[in-house]
Amino acid sequence: MTTEPTLWVIVGATGTGKSETSLALAAELAQRGRRAEIINADAMQLYRGMDIGTAKLPEGERRGIPHHLFDVLDVTEEAAVAAYQPEARTAIADVQARGAEAILVGGSGLYVSSVIYDFQFPPRDPARRAALEAEAAAKGIGVLVTRLRARDPDTAARIDPANERRVIRALEVIESGSAGHGAALPDRPVLWHPRTRILGLRMPREDLVARLDARVERMWEDGLLGEVEKLRAAGIERGMTARRAIGYAQALAQLAGELSENEAIAQTQSLTRRYARRQVSWFRRYAGVHWFESHDDATRVLDLWRDDSDRGSGAALLD
Template sequence: MNAEKSTDIYGDPNTVKQKVLVIAGPTASGKSATALLVAEAVGGEIISADSMQLYRGLDIGTAKVTPAEQQRVRHHLVDILDPAERFSVAAWQGAALDAIADILARGKLPIVCGGTGQYISSLLEGLSFTPIAVNLHLRQELNERADREGTAAMLAEVAEFDPATAARLHLKDRKRIIRAHEVYRLSGKSPSQLNAESRSQPVPYSYQAFCLWPERALLYKRIEQRVDAMLAQGLIKEVESLKLQNLPIDAPCRQAIGYKEVFAYLAGEASLSETSDRIKQVTRNYAKRQLTWFRRITEIERIETASPQAAAQHILERICLTE
């Protein structure tokens, strides 16, 4: 990318906001391959917006970018955490903004790529976060209550103090239901109220966002093919290695899609065939939730193609980087 084009893209930082590209999409939509093609075309660098690719040792089950792909294009926020570490949306946002500033300072185009909707929204909406520290005693109390009374009763209570949050939660969202109670008990404010109060931070960059949106049947076929490939590539052995680390039961990786199901398989709770089917089902469900999330973001332009090459060409034309 020559100096003239660099000026066209970024403009004068003293008068206009600098551009940041965002490529989002559900799992197995081809967004990583698309981002690689775009980054190579413009000399950009990629910032991962995937909550599980942060973790070292979670490679196969997260479809993490390979070392060869990282040689082609520099990636940020990949392999920065141990499997038992926690990383909040606020922490990711801060790290992503630091990476964006670094990339821009070196005259490159930052390309945020991933499917974790909360991460994408934190940038596009300029959310500032009121930190509510985890209280382990309260969390244990709430978990024990959920065991006794069930998540339905606890979700009904969330509906009383925060109808908007309750409407977005499902009975299976135990962790988020408990977190809603936790936030309310610790702050005296509902999660929705805190979110509303956090939306005053100005957005520091000009984000141009795209979302890959494959036809549903094709997306589901890709998910099934991906799960089959992960199992063939050694997902079971990868989880066996994690198991040897004696990670706590609530470690993030133990709850991640694919890993949770294989941990159950290793515990003798399901056959390999049942495990494969279960991973495919929960991955399809996750993809549906991702699309629901991205549908609510008005700043995102949908790209309805199954080809990373076609998607990359569309993006390059839209950001005026090709002649």
């Protein structure tokens, strides 16, 4: 029987049930004699106190399964994929050193890619970044977007022009002399871990849209405004990343009197749908993903690989 550990990866658009699937997979692995631990790959779930708006699984619902890289940042700190990558890989190595399977779960495409593929990051230039941030504050992000499109159209096409942090990072890299932004899925990605198995969750778009719209409404019903009021006291408005998170930015605007509740909800729903489309496009490019409907169970997933192995088309994960 092989003892080489597997890195399981669960990806998909927001709202497709990745957290629930990770628990089901861990439970099924346990039934087959394999312990599992879960590692977060959702940028916003790194933050302490950002629970309702990120659909973070409460500790009491984690079924005793160890979870890693949740609640590791204050809302005043910046989430950076270059810092996340080594932390996630160390967590995976530690889990596997304990004889358990690691399950990487999340919808932040760049974060997932940085871990599972041989993914290199360009250097940072704090002084140049500060200058770009000052320029954006003085002239607006549109000036920087125009410059990015002129300097590197391919990178500009991959980045949401409303995502100020990513636009500034791209220009920081380019103006530092790099040939390109670098923070994108490589053309021919090479897996970092030799036994990586990627599970993709999907559902018909009309079903996903209805589910996402309803989830946003529940966020407000469940007390998102109260959560954001507490985060204001913790300094979220000083944070470069957390304050821009979908739902949190709109709740902050509502608390400031800039949006009505209906407007905040509608804007969050629209941005969430847009984000889900980008996630679908990102993960669709991954090679070797086994896609299944979000309601399929973990037993079917494991049996799928066993059946593939029996036919000689996959690794024997259950031998």
